[in-house]
Amino acid sequence: MRARSLNIESRTDRLVDAREFVSAAAQELGFGDDDIGKIALAVDEACTNVIKHAYHFDGQQYLTITVEAGKNSIEIRITDSGERFDPRELPAPDMKEYLKKFRKGGLGVYLMKKLMDEVEYQLLPGKKNEVRLVKYLDTRHS
Amino acid sequence: MSEFNVQQREHGEISVLDLKGYLDAHTAPKLEDAFQDLLAAARFNIIVNCRDLSYISSAGLGVFMAFIEEVRKNEGDIKLTNMTPKVFNVFDLLGFPLLYDITNEEAEAIRKFTEKRK
Structure with missing residues (x-):
């Protein structure tokens, strides 16, 4: 599969288009329904944060x-030119405490890390953010 | 467009919300409105039937978190039922089963509300 990109308005x-775009690519790369669901959800969370x-x-x-095939993997990059948002600066929530306090929002990053094998943030030249x-594909990594 | 619908049913003192379709950051306000209407009408015994819910993101989960406190303060509860394994898995990843009463069948949730009143 060749790298392909989708531009969407903020x-x-x-979000539905973002989910469908990555689901189709993941299916092409041989991911099963469970993993396709996880990938689509992680991308939804990343786009929602942007x-x-x-x-x-x-x-x-x-x-x-942008979606491309890695070595036995799918690699998705989501870029924007908005305000810098680095979830690494957020403390990792203790979910039990978090839920007890009934906090709304902020769950997306936590969920992305649970759903994907790698989640990385970086600042690109030209003041772009990238997730x-x-x-x-190999279950040994999950 | 992602499609999402909320339908409301009454079962005595219990209100049931039937969710259908895709619950994400775009459609979550619809569910928020439904909860706001219930709270405004002092309906605090709430069942959310997820039988036809195909998808949920954290924006949807956030709606339940936004209302549970006020509902429980008023001696009510939000009980979730009939989730597909896919939807349950998202709740489970975030540890929601610790905090929310999730049952397989709606009848079980109704029974729990009814027994509480006796």
Whole structure:
């Protein structure tokens, strides 16, 4: 599979397109239904974070989702030109405490890490943010 | 467009919300509105039937977290039923079964509410 990209407006009604785009690619690469569901959810969470935290729901902005085949894996990169958002600066939540306090939101990053094998954030030249998500086909890695 | 619908049924003092379709950051406000209407009407015994819920993201889970406290303060509860394994898995990854009453069947949730009243 050759690398392919989807540009979407920073709007929540485009999340469905993001999910369908990566699901089709994951299926092509031989992932099963369970993993396809996890990949689509992780990408939804990453895009939702960009829409909310990088662009503050400004629907005039764009984000790009690029999918490519890695070595026995799918690699997805989500880039935006919005405000810098680095979830590494957030403390990892203790889920039991978190739930006890009934906090709303902020679950997306935690979920992405549970769903994918690798989650990385970096700042690219030109003030772009990038989230890189990787999932391996081989179950030994999951 | 992701499709999502909430239908409300009444079962005596219990209100049942039937969720259908895809619950994400785009559609979560629909569910928020449904909960707000229930709370405004002082309906605190709430069952959320997830039989036809195909998908949930953390934005959807956040809605349950936003309302559970107020519902329980009013001696009610939000009980979740009939989840598909795929949807349950998302709740499970975030540890929700520790905090929410999740049952396989709606009848079981109804029974729990009814027994509580006796």
